[in-house]
Amino acid sequence: MTSLSHSVPSAAAPSGSVSSPAKRIQIDFAERSYDILIGESLLSDPASYEGLKGHSALMVSNTTVSPLYAARLKTALGTRHAQLFEVVLPDGEAFKTWETLNLIFDALLANGCDRKTVIYALGGGVVGDMAGFAAASYMRGVPFVQLPTTLLAQVDSSVGGKTAINHPLGKNMIGAFYQPQRVLCDLSLLKSLPARELSAGLAEVIKYGPIFDTAFLAWLNHHIDDLRVFEPAALSHAVQRSCEIKAEVVGQDEREAGLRAILNFGHTFGHAIEAGLGFGEWLHGEAVGCGMVMAATLSQRLGFVSAQWVADLRALIQRAGLPVIAPILDPHDNAGRYLALMRHDKKSEAGDIKFVLIQKPGTAVVQSAPEALVREVIDACCQA
Numbered sequence: 001m002t003s004l005s006h007s008v009p010s011a012a013a014p015s016g017s018v019s020s021p022a023k024r025i026q027i028d029f030a031e032r033s034y035d036i037l038i039g040e041s042l043l044s045d046p047a048s049y050e051g052l053k054g055h056s057a058l059m060v061s062n063t064t065v066s067p068l069y070a071a072r073l074k075t076a077l078g079t080r081h082a083q084l085f086e087v088v089l090p091d092g093e094a095f096k097t098w099e100t101l102n103l104i105f106d107a108l109l110a111n112g113c114d115r116k117t118v119i120y121a122l123g124g125g126v127v128g129d130m131a132g133f134a135a136a137s138y139m140r141g142v143p144f145v146q147l148p149t150t151l152l153a154q155v156d157s158s159v160g161g162k163t164a165i166n167h168p169l170g171k172n173m174i175g176a177f178y179q180p181q182r183v184l185c186d187l188s189l190l191k192s193l194p195a196r197e198l199s200a201g202l203a204e205v206i207k208y209g210p211i212f213d214t215a216f217l218a219w220l221n222h223h224i225d226d227l228r229v230f231e232p233a234a235l236s237h238a239v240q241r242s243c244e245i246k247a248e249v250v251g252q253d254e255r256e257a258g259l260r261a262i263l264n265f266g267h268t269f270g271h272a273i274e275a276g277l278g279f280g281e282w283l284h285g286e287a288v289g290c291g292m293v294m295a296a297t298l299s300q301r302l303g304f305v306s307a308q309w310v311a312d313l314r315a316l317i318q319r320a321g322l323p324v325i326a327p328i329l330d331p332h333d334n335a336g337r338y339l340a341l342m343r344h345d346k347k348s349e350a351g352d353i354k355f356v357l358i359q360k361p362g363t364a365v366v367q368s369a370p371e372a373l374v375r376e377v378i379d380a381c382c383q384a
Helices: 066-077 098-110 125-140 151-157 187-192 195-206 208-212 214-228 232-252 259-264 267-277 284-301 307-319 334-342 371-381
Strands: 002-005 023-027 034-039 056-062 083-089 118-123 144-148 162-167 170-177 182-186 355-360 363-367
Touching: 023 232, 034 232, 056 066, 056 098, 056 125, 066 083, 066 118, 083 098, 083 125, 098 125, 098 162, 118 125, 125 144, 125 151, 125 162, 125 170, 144 151, 151 195, 151 232, 170 267, 182 187, 187 232, 195 208, 195 214, 195 232, 195 284, 195 307, 208 214, 208 232, 208 259, 208 355, 208 363, 214 232, 214 307, 232 259, 259 355, 259 363, 267 284, 267 334, 267 355, 284 307, 284 355, 284 371, 334 371
Parallel strands: 034 182, 056 083, 056 118, 118 144, 144 182
Antiparallel strands: 002 363, 023 034, 162 170, 355 363
């Protein structure tokens, strides 16, 4: 069993309106360090793109985001690149596939893009993951910039360099670690999010509390309602604190050899839900939210945390607008179906399923658990 914990002081909660200057968080990889910028109207500000060079550039977006923001990005980039192209992908987790990825490669090749071409990922987590994977692969690596348009992407998937596509047998099983040159978290873009998408993003915000920062978890309990109504100061603090924690963890463990694995709290169960239902039926954040309930319940059954702590976390996840009752994936052997899917998880080792569990609030462990106990947890969490 590997015990993984880290603690830093929680940033003070904000008061008043969101300040206009962008907040800057650095992910430190020595010569490959880069900034995460957090603020309002960053997408439209030409200053956000200072230092980004390349004769050509490719904007990667999707059918939902492109009509909203592509023109704004083109205007902000101005004449920074002599040639600016765009590829618009179908929207949704179900399209995070080889076929869709090839649309990006088709655009790069058709337009004669070279090794200095900059790829701009304008969209949520699916766009960011696929554009990043394309950037890592095309000519063995071209620069790219993350422009996340969802809360989930701003606090999680755009930060840290994980890129991937899905396979029918497992989520994010084919990909690469590849760092962007910059991440722009434009808080003004979140105002267009549907309530369901906002809630999905809150799952990835909530996870940072149990695994890393109990003060942030307490803050979330007081401000979850503010976040659900897009209160600016609360959103700013939630995004900033989430990015600070992820930058701290990823800066120490870029390729998930140890500490970074704690960021997968709720994901082992959650990925099984996504794959078992069919990618796109539940949003990623919805599956992770429910997966956190299941992982917390397993932590409690192993004697790590109290039943009351689990109940409190479950209540917070439910208040965030997320499902807390796991779906039935197989009416004949539901737990067996979950176990089969989880054995395809990236954290599994020789068929041994690894879970991110809460050893105590603020400290996570990565370990296996007795199959009989996991079956009990699945059965319990699939009941109202």
